[in-house]
Amino acid sequence: MNKLATAALAAIIAAPLNGQESAWPDDLLDRVRQAADDVPGAPPESVNFIKFAESHRTYAAVIEGGSDEPFVSARTAFQVVYPDGSLMIDAGMDEAVHRFYGFGRDEPYWQDRNDRVQAALSAANLIVVTHEHGDHVAGILRSPDRDAIAAKAILTETQVHTLITAPQLPEIGITEQQARDYRVVDYRQYLPVAPGVVLIKAPGHTPGHQMVYVRLAEGTEYLFIGDVGWLMENVTELKLRPAETIERIGEDPEALMAQLVWLNSLADQGLVLVPSHDDRLLNRYAAQGLLGNDLALPAGND
Numbered sequence: 412m413n414k415l416a417t418a419a420l421a422a423i424i425a426a427p428l429n430g431q432e433s434a435w436p437d438d439l440l441d442r443v444r445q446a447a448d449d450v451p452g453a454p455p456e457s458v459n460f461i462k463f464a465e466s467h468r469t470y471a472a473v474i475e476g477g478s479d480e481p482f483v484s485a486r487t488a489f490q491v492v493y494p495d496g497s498l499m500i501d502a503g504m505d506e507a508v509h510r511f512y513g514f515g516r517d518e519p520y521w522q523d524r525n526d527r528v529q530a531a532l533s534a535a536n537l538i539v540v541t542h543e544h545g546d547h548v549a550g551i552l553r554s555p556d557r558d559a560i561a562a563k564a565i566l567t568e569t570q571v572h573t574l575i576t577a578p579q580l581p582e583i584g585i586t587e588q589q590a591r592d593y594r595v596v597d598y599r600q601y602l603p604v605a606p607g608v609v610l611i612k613a614p615g616h617t618p619g620h621q622m623v624y625v626r627l628a629e630g631t632e633y634l635f636i637g638d639v640g641w642l643m644e645n646v647t648e649l650k651l652r653p654a655e656t657i658e659r660i661g662e663d664p665e666a667l668m669a670q671l672v673w674l675n676s677l678a679d680q681g682l683v684l685v686p687s688h689d690d691r692l693l694n695r696y697a698a699q700g701l702l703g704n705d706l707a708l709p710a711g712n713d
Contacts, residue, residue, distance in 0.1 A: 434612075439673070440677060440680060443601050443624050444624075444632075447606075447609050450604065450608075452605075455492060455626075457492045457627065458633060458702055459492060459706050459707060460697070460702045461524055462521075462690070463486055464520040464524075465520075465690070466483075467482075468481075469481060469482055474650050474651075474653070475653050475654075477653070484641060485693055486503075488500070488550070488706075490707065491605075491625055492703075493606070497531065497534065497535045498535060498538070498539070498605050499531055499537075501540050501541055501547045502532055502549065502551045503525045503528035503546075503550035505553055506522065508549045511580050527706050530706075531706040532551065532556070533560060536563065536605075537563055537564075539565050539623060541621060541622070541635065541687065542570065542616060542619055543573045543617050548574070549583050552574070558592065561592035564594065567598075567612075568595055568597040598610070607625060609623070614666060615639070615667040615669075616662055617638075620638065622635060622636050622639070632680075632682045633682065634683070634685065637687055639686070640671060640674075641686060642686055643684065647678075651667055
């Protein structure tokens with residue numbers, strides 16, 4: 412087992428169940444920053460992303476009080492690059508799962524890009540998912556290389572429970588026996604899993620939703636907020652998704668608003684907040700050099 416995976420597994424086994432009465436205490440970010448040093452090893456050097464599909468909505472469907480202006484929901488995966496390996500955040504999805512999100516519409520899907528996600532998953536030392544929806548988790552459940560990928564993919568107990576008892580769609584349901592193939596963990600508030608990388612529990616969008624904090628060797632800090640908000644305006648304007656969208660997904664609006672308030676309070680902390688689906692923002696980050704606009708793959712996969 413490589414050094415990154417070994418260190419991460421040791422941290423998971425040894426990590427205490429951290430937590431306080433408040434889910435979002437004032438000192439949470441400070442403690443997460445300290446926890447980013449808990450797993451020994453060289454810190455990551457860069458972060459890449461790839462868009463492998465799109466869903467087309469309007470802003471009225473993704474933020475309360477939004478307009479009828481078209482909104483492109485980018486379907487994405489992220490890669491944290493280390494000197495001697497990589498960690499993947501989210502896992503892509505095959506075209507059959509993608510069709511579920513089109514609601515009968517024919518929406519863009521790039522098989523070659525999802526193939527790159529699969530190659531990056533196979534090459535990764537460790538894999539985490541922000542939550543148990545198909546566009547984030549299907550790539551580790553329905554992969555041709557599932558057995559090898561599962562051995563280095565972390566799922567939380569809550570994510571596993573959802574996938575067994577109430578999957579978003581039948582194609583991503585798993586059995587209790589299949590769940591044993593993954594690294595299943597539990598934690599109360601935050602969990603360091605690799606050098607510079609900490610998971611932060613954030614149920615609300617789904618029961619097993621979590622955010623991912625990443626700090627690079629040169630100091631840039633990222634917070635991958637998954638689907639707490641589908642665009643940055645959810646955070647800056649403290650606005651949820653519309654009520655009908657909340658009901659359709661089965662979200663906990665009170666929990667989500669608490670998360671948005673916490674994220675909004677970090678505005679002066681210098682973090683790069685990364686919503687999974689905000690196409691305009693992700694392209695702006697790429698133009699600014701904050702995100703590489705492709706995945707780094709081993710020789711022969713490029």
